[in-house]
Amino acid sequence: MGQTDRGAADVVIVGAGAAGLACAADLVAAGVSVRLLEAEETVGGRMRTDRIEGFTLDRGFQVFNTSYPQVKRRVDLRSLRLRPFTPGVLAHTPRGPRRFTDPTRGPRTNDGLLPVRGVSARDLLALGVLSTRDVLMPASWLRSRPDATTLTALAAAGLSTEIVESVLRPFLSGIFLEDELETSARFFHLVWRSMLRGTLCLPAGGIGAVPAQLASALPAGVLLTGTPVATLTPDGVALADGAELSARAVVVATGHSAAGALLPGLVVPRGRTVTTLYHAAERSPLPEPTLVVDARRRFLNTCVLTEVHPLYSGDGRALVSTSVLGDPGPAEEAAVAAALGEAYDTDTSTWQPLHRVTVHDALPAMPPPLALSRTTRFAPGRYVCGDHRATGSLQGALASGARAAREVLADLRPGV
Template identity: 35%
Template sequence: MAAEQRYPGADCDVVVIGAGIAGLRCASVLQERGLAVTVWEAADAIGGRIRTDVVDGYRCDHGFQVLNPAYPELSRAVDVSSLTMQPFEAGVVLRDKERTRVWAHPLRSPGRLPRMVSSAGLGVRELWALARWAAPALRARGLTAPTHDDSLYAALERARVHGLSRRVLDQFIAGVVLDDRGMTSNAFILLLVRMFALGVPGLPADGMQALPQAIAAPIADRIELRRTVSHLRRDGSGWEVSDGHDVLRTRHVVVATDPRTAESLAGVPAPHMKGVVTDWWAADAPLPGPAMLWVDARPKPSGPLVNTSVISKAAPSYAPAGRHLVAASALLGPGSEPPSTSAMQSHAGDILGADSSRWSLITRHVIPEALPVQPPPLRVRRSLDLGDGLWVCGDHRDTASIQGALVSGRRVAEAIAVSS
């Protein structure tokens, strides 16, 4: 191959370090373009931050995650139908003082509209303020290249979004981007709002792990696990990649690891990361309400959660027959201790209006570095080419999302294919 002609004795054209979805997407596109690729992954399984534990027949993803089929890059990367998606109902349930309210997508759940209008708890002024804030989501181009961007907090203040609607937005968005201070880019939040309007998030039948497995299927024989790269060394016109035991010689190296590892291997400054803790419980009795995300919209929430949901209502494959699976998440600040399981369990039951005392904890996932920050102004295309055949990709180089990770992996692969 052309790359081997420029670098005699190379073991492959490209070494991808990291088998998260960015690295897997990069490697799959490289193979499609006819390049010889090897993927080294330090862990004992692929997927990076997207993992699913199966415990006593329950599927528990690492951190509460959902997959939005409206992400444009998703259908380019996998056959979405092969994932057997199980969608949530389009909307959110909010606990407001002594009652619950359902805010449903008016076009996807028209049957809920009359009751929602009568019981939503929103007046004309609040609806107008929400519409004023969300209107830019109709213009995708203006969001990906914003002429002006501010924090979510500043944008909501400017639009005068207050009261119940503000509390719901604050809680819902905090659970999505893991930021309860409103410091995330408003343009990025509006991009997510656009995706929620275009598609209904759900869960694959085999858990979120099914996504990296689907991306990896065409390159399974090119992936080596338990390969922790100890150093990279420039060697003439190529690179040597070593795990302390073996050495690969290659023309290109793609660092597709977590941000901190990328910083140590390639010198790319790591962004600040946001953490989350998610608890999963088994319940014997059915739980009330729709298959939606639930949030505590009271002026003073009764516990630490940003959201909870009866996962098995939307995704029956996540629980054994006749059993029910509840998940709940709380934010985890830098250096802070996670809330107690009892506090999270009590708050989840309070939000859902259910007796949680008999739920049994299945597992807990404490993830201190779950998502990179996405501050204003929004930058959706950070540099991936570090020079001399060294590249970097991941959600910290695009948008902090599955969409961003997939796009960054493809961008690197296409750039390498052009240069080879």
Template identity: 40%
Template sequence: MDDADVIVVGAGLAGLAAAITLQTAGLQVLLLEQADEVGGRVRTDEVDGFLLDRGFQVLLPAYPELQRLLDPAALDLRAFSRGVLVQGRDERWDLSTAYRDKATVASLARFAGKRPLDALAVGAFSVRDAVVDAARLRGATPRETGLELSRWHVSQRTTEEIFQPFLAGVFLDPDLTTSSKMFHLLWRCFVRGGAAVPANGMRALPHALADLLADDALRLSTTVESIESGAVRTTGSASPLKARAVLVATDGTDASGLLPSVSAPDWRGVTTWYFAAPDAPLHRPTLLLDGADGSLMNTVVMSEVAGTYAPPGRALIAASVPNTTFNTDVARTLLSRLYQTSTSDWELLKEYRIPRALPRMTANHLLTTPAKVAPGRYVCGDHRDTSSIQGALFSGRRVATAIAQDLTRH
């Protein structure tokens, strides 16, 4: 297939969701991707029998768009335990609600006893977020997340020790300036369905979406050089590909290069390390947060979450910080303190420094932006809706629906 009703540029999550939606609407779709695999920023590498997602990523089974496109059970999801472990300034908190052993119950009770207002505040907005309609959360007054936590009477100490390291992993935002709307929408999904990863790595999500496309709809290793009126020029092609509409579904910076009217987003970066160890330093699928000294590291034994992430007899530890300049030796020292064990025999499998990990979402970030940017030209992606897997999938479907309606009218 050389021409199509719609050419979609970029086979990340937004582009895949868009192509599926357009195909369902009866339109002929051609999806172009410059990489050798679908997924965009959601990719998984295999190294010596280990599965390494490109940057620490999780899937929330309660994402509405995930449930709309796929049966989450088809991804063979492996769940993280609900709640977290936190290394605070003076003590270690086990705030996991997945366990009922004496130590965990005692830690939860101790936290509630020492910080009752914090426990009540978190419980209150957790219940509210879980039960109210999502449209109400989207329509709330926008604030920075840090100010929103204060408005709910979460203490500064609990914010710094727990929410800062947790949200530094979710939003890559150590200053908690992300839109409070985004915070509550994501918190809603965490409360309703927890977090998980597919047994075959995060790549399983884009691969499952790609399997829904027609056999001739996807073209990998194809670089788009420019977009013209009703056509797309690709590297090495003698003539342009023609289409009634073109949808740019690349990341925000690449989109701005193809569509000058689109502004490139500000980015948040992350560094993620993967270590192999002879034994798991923590025999639980629980996220461990560093709220002690400002490093904002989050870490988890991925092989405890999904045994498929490591070969038999080995453990895989992931650790992330919300910047791209953190020193690896310092990271190893922090991990030794957090897991309370030596890391000298841990093998560094791979280090990912990802400066364009998530688009920044300020308090006044628009949760929805126009689909069409010029006649016959459209744009979608997490930078156009919300910086999340949910946002990417929703944006792809939303813009594809608009395209289908426009083409039907002409």
């Protein structure tokens, strides 16, 4: 990594997030000369990790899903030293805590975790039918179904308002980063399928270890970090320092707002904003690696990250992550602290605030009808990829990067 030859290349890729890294890897494998330009000093885009006061803090709460096809194709899972979350959630409701877990993975849960405690037989049956279909049917069938909102799909599946409001809406809001469940039902079914078929984990080095691994596989000279692009030119790109790089094709693999700035006329989706608060506690408020959600939706989710991976703490204290929609002010943060005290049944006034990170455009909005994959071709010699061109997930970003590589190759080598 770092500053190497800035000479001409067949393809210049702007942005070394997941999509740009996948695109670069596939083009290099096809024998194409590539320059992958990253404005920051490290790769990853939104998948970054900081070290603060000995703690491992991702830039926003993130989980790693082992079932994604692109992940299986590209990532060495063993080297990430993954540790799993409990396959389920603990919902804090006005009627008390409710545990909602996958009973097929009982041996991996704590003794105190009971599958879907407090859920009616009717809801159990409806959820079982929905889950069985999503797991067993081909993904292509799920993609081809008529689309609607997730809220509509849950009602159509026969799930009661009570289970939707107390468990499913709070849980899914943390995945979609919106609490109206207006996200595409197609995307919901694919996400639900992936969670049932895979494992949600954390890497020992934080989520940033994933793009770092992808970057380490690139040949020397491909990746240039600390190299912001100012604008696209007829012959390639102009850098912020005034230098120019020529290329036969340019792939914009940034987030959707930055892509819209580099490609005037590009239609981009609305963005979802999320803020994550990190606290250190002398002792763990919940001795299990379980995601906690709030039925009153005062926060999206909270988790004791050191129960998932002890290496996230450098001094033995517990690390608590809490995410909320938007960019809350002091009054809203105080309300979140009070809600955490209720959810964990503990005094949070002694917790040390470690870090606060707000991620704008953390996910693209995905209302129905959602095209799960779109061409990356924007104009002759110009391409755009990222999760905003597919689905708001690591799978979507990697798949879009792979599609960009295929379309670039098809245009550079017609007839091959």
